[in-house]
Amino acid sequence: MEASIPPAMQPILTLTVNPALDVSTSTDRVISGHKLRCGSSRLDPGGGGVNVARVVQRLGGQTLAVYTAGGPTGEAYRRLIEAERIPSLVVPIQGSTRQDFTVDETATGEQFRFVLEGPEMSDAEWHACLALVAGSIPVGGYVVASGSLPPGVPQDFYARVARLARERGARCIVDASGSALAEALAEGVFLVKPSRRELGLHFGATLETYESQVAAASALVADGSAEHVALTLGGEGAVLASKSGVTRLPVPQVQVRSTVGAGDSFLAAFVLRIAQGRSPEAAFRAAVAAGSATVMTPATELCHREDVERLETELAAGLT
Numbered sequence: 334m335e336a337s338i339p340p341a342m343q344p345i346l347t348l349t350v351n352p353a354l355d356v357s358t359s360t361d362r363v364i365s366g367h368k369l370r371c372g373s374s375r376l377d378p379g380g381g382g383v384n385v386a387r388v389v390q391r392l393g394g395q396t397l398a399v400y401t402a403g404g405p406t407g408e409a410y411r412r413l414i415e416a417e418r419i420p421s422l423v424v425p426i427q428g429s430t431r432q433d434f435t436v437d438e439t440a441t442g443e444q445f446r447f448v449l450e451g452p453e454m455s456d457a458e459w460h461a462c463l464a465l466v467a468g469s470i471p472v473g474g475y476v477v478a479s480g481s482l483p484p485g486v487p488q489d490f491y492a493r494v495a496r497l498a499r500e501r502g503a504r505c506i507v508d509a510s511g512s513a514l515a516e517a518l519a520e521g522v523f524l525v526k527p528s529r530r531e532l533g534l535h536f537g538a539t540l541e542t543y544e545s546q547v548a549a550a551s552a553l554v555a556d557g558s559a560e561h562v563a564l565t566l567g568g569e570g571a572v573l574a575s576k577s578g579v580t581r582l583p584v585p586q587v588q589v590r591s592t593v594g595a596g597d598s599f600l601a602a603f604v605l606r607i608a609q610g611r612s613p614e615a616a617f618r619a620a621v622a623a624g625s626a627t628v629m630t631p632a633t634e635l636c637h638r639e640d641v642e643r644l645e646t647e648l649a650a651g652l653t
């Protein structure tokens with residue numbers, strides 16, 4: 334068989350300032366006061382930007398993943414990244430990389446996700462992280478800054494990344510919430526991907542109706558906060574607001590096994606297709622396909638390329 338040549342694409346850098354070593358397992362039922370005997374466990378290198386890098390790679394593209402790592406968990410994290418052959422640059426930190434813990438309850442199909450805060454980062458460490466990003470931003474390419482900020486990192490961190498990207502002619506994509514998102518929007522970015530909860534928090538509204546969702550997403554485009562706003566509504570579809578107008582897509586009906594990494598997969602497919610020169614509408618379909626392909630896989634497992642491409646074709650044909 335001939336090796337497939339990835340389509341030409343503009344370079345993508347991902348940034349993960351608060352990565353997490355994801356530990357996942359299963360147990361019959363989560364009950365207090367008992368020893369909960371668990372099944373086999375699995376370790377994954379998680380955290381927003383790194384998940385984006387892993388999905389881009391699965392879909393045939395490539396990224397440079399910049400991330401922080403420290404302590405024994407950071408060491409394990411680095412090994413997992415190396416095993417997946419993800420091109421990366423590491424910012425060493427004094428604290429220990431956090432762990433996240435996901436437990437699937439087999440009796441009910443419920444999932445419990447314990448998300449830890451992350452190690453305190455010093456001023457010198459986050460400045461070093463920014464300097465590394467500044468030196469690696471691909472001119473004319475994309476920077477994806479995704480995930481929470483650990484303690485010690487200022488809330489304008491992603492706004493600073495957005496400014497650096499703009500200075501180097503790169504487009505910045507931010508997936509964050511609260512004031513980190515607000516500051517990035519004030520700076521101006523290429524794309525944001527809030528969930529309903531995150532966009533609602535930004536506007537102090539519940540955004541229950543479709544009209545209010547479109548109004549909120551479109552307002553960010555109109556005032557120059559973002560060129561594109563992809564609002565994801567879990568199983569209820571997604572909305573893309575751009576200068577050219579608003580597109581709405583239903584999500585494909587799939588068997589939901591685990592939503593871990595769904596938003597990151599959405600973002601990965603969006604940026605990959607844009608970097609490959611596709612239209613925002615085509616990128617949006619790929620994004621919904623990748624998000625939904627990830628919820629089909631158990632626990633922390635991310636999407637499979639065949640599922641993404643099948644769902645992408647179905648969405649393009651209006652079959653879902």
Ligand SMILES: Nc1ncnc2c1ncn2[C@@H]1O[C@H](COP(=O)(O)OP(=O)(O)OP(=O)(O)O)[C@@H](O)[C@H]1O
Pocket residue numbers: 528529530531565566567568569570571584585586587589592594595596597599620621622623624625628
């Ligand atoms: N029940 C579902 N059925 C099909 N696809 C889904 C479902 N839930 C999520 N998805 C897919 O994952 C994408 C992202 O999901 P969601 O809106 O929950 O964002 P998220 O970033 O994972 O959420 P949050 O950051 O709040 O945890 C959706 O656009 C969709 O493609």
Ligand SMILES: [Mg+2]
Pocket residue numbers: 508528596597
């Ligand atoms: Mg999200």
